[in-house]
Amino acid sequence: MNTTVGRRRYAVVGTGNRAQLYVDALLTTHADVGTPVAWCDVNAVRMSYYDDRYRAVHGDQPAPRRYGPDDFAALLAEVRPDGVIVTSPDWTHHRYVVAALEHGCDVVVEKPLTTSAGHARAIARAAEASAARAVLTFNYRYSPRNTEVRRLIASGAVGDVTSVHFEWLLDTAHGADYFRRWHREKAKSGGLLVHKATHHFDLANWWLDDVPATVFALGGLRFYGARRAEERGLGPRPARSRDDPGRADDPFALDLGADDTLRRLYLEAEGDDGYLRDQDVFGEGITIEDNLSVLVGYERGASMTYSLNAHAPWEGYRVAVNGTAGRLELEVVETAHQAAGPGADAVRAEGDRIVLQRHWERAVEVPVPPGAHGPHGHGGGDALLLDDLFRGPGDDPLRRPAGLDDGFRSIAVGLAANESLATGRPVRVASLGLPLGPR
Structure with a gap:
């Protein structure tokens, strides 16, 4: 009996930790609409881990078929999946996205879309020639607090946006982890400006509903290494x-x-x-930055100051949006302290807060919609994202589902910032040759 009838069949490329969100959804909450049918990875032990998760649900049914990276074309021809979920290391994304699109197969791509302008242009060419669809997994859009910021800006609560300040703090647990694994090599991850900040640049682009035009950056390795x-x-x-x-x-x-x-x-x-996941954060071979400051100019005239620190004592972010009618502020504390001892939370409590103050009016706290503090990751956004990915997006006036244009826009800021770091000069985003799409 074919138990996959009526369900979309997915191949999962890259069976590391990042794949677990999607595989577990297809085995549990979204098993009625999709199922994994193939793994693609260089490592057989990791594929065995997911075999065990599959068998825990499906018992003696045959586990998904296995393929190595060099056999991806054979996977597409033999398994003929309806969709490919790409959760492989960042610098490999383009090869699977391009091949899947050329094969007419829909693609779900983990952020970032890719790590270089050349790879991005290859994806753009494949997408233009294909009838298949590619979507990006920007789960932070779905967090209720971030959705509320988008709603408030779109409603005109602060008038026309003139500037944004966006500060992101990674603590000495989460932040350090980027310096233990392959992400520590800029050639593989694009650095934190591409791998991590693609989330943040996408939020800003989405909040403003605008296209980045000019980027200038400063930064360096100031703590790790x-x-x-x-x-x-x-x-x-x-x-x-x-x-x-x-x-x-x-x-x-x-x-x-x-x-x-x-x-x-x-x-x-x-x-x-031979991959080592626990390299010393103060070792040799680290080529990414841990302190970064970026200035972004947008096509309609707004500007953004962005900073990232990867060794902070608490984790979260602060956003301030200035407009012609007032100011909107968001503060999110995801981890209040890192082994700081008794009483630490008395000063900085975990949670989120949105404050709106219009000109000549008192400041008001805007309630964060329910769902931000659930069992799912990214501020409650993961569960909503999975619904859109596997069940299909509904009517969403805030346009949370992200397509290739959004992926290009987010990495464009990071790639331009990396070029600015290397040259010391501002960079016009258009010089990257990426299809940023209409506003």
Whole structure:
């Protein structure tokens, strides 16, 4: 009996931790509309992890078929999936997106869309020639607090937007993690301006409903890395956490064996591809920045100042939107402290707050719609995103589902900022040659 009749069949490319959100949805909450039928990864151990998750639901049914990266064309020809979910490392996204589109297969792409302007242009050419559809997974759009900011701006609550200040803080747990894994190499991730900030630039583009035009950036590696460790007298450190006998007392060490998912996906998979998930954050080979400041000019005249810090003592973000009729402020505390001791939350409580103050009026706190504090990630946005991906978007006047134009616009800011870091000059976004689409 064919149990996939009436359901869309998905191939999952990249079976690391990022794939779990989509695979688990297809096995549980969205199993009535879709199912995984193939894995594609360089690592057999990681694919076995997802085989086990599949069998936990489907029992003795055959697990999805397995393919290596070099066999992706064979996967498309033999399995003939309805859709491909791309959660592979960032620098590989383009090869799977292009191949799937050329095969007429719909694509779901994890952010960022890709890591270079050349790869982005290849995706654009494939999309223009294909009848298939590609969507980006910008789940932060679906967080109720961010949706409310979009609604307020679109309603004219602050008039015409003149400027935005956007500050993002990654704490010494989450932020440090980007410096342990492959993301630490700029050639693979595009740095935090592409890999991480693509979320943030997309939010700003979406909130303003505008296209970025000019970018200038400053930044550098100020906290992590071997040079900074030497300057602060941290002494010799092992190349990875598991080789550190004192790691129990080291807040920057990561014990892969202590977490079942990390153990199975990475520690036990090292022998297959040699990938080390727990490299020292103060080691050699880090080529990305941990402190970044960006100035963005938009086509309609608004500007944005953006900053990212990857070693803060708390995690969250602050946004201020100035307009011709007033000011809108959003503060989000996702993690109030990192092992700060008793009483830390008395000063900084986790949660979110939106404040609107129109000219010559008292400030008012705008209620954040329900759903922001649920069991799902990204401020409650993941569950809503999954519905749009697998069940199809409904009538959404705020246009939360993101397409290729949105993917190009978000990475355009990061790519232009990287060029500005390298040259010391402002960069016109149009010079990247990306199809940014209409406003």
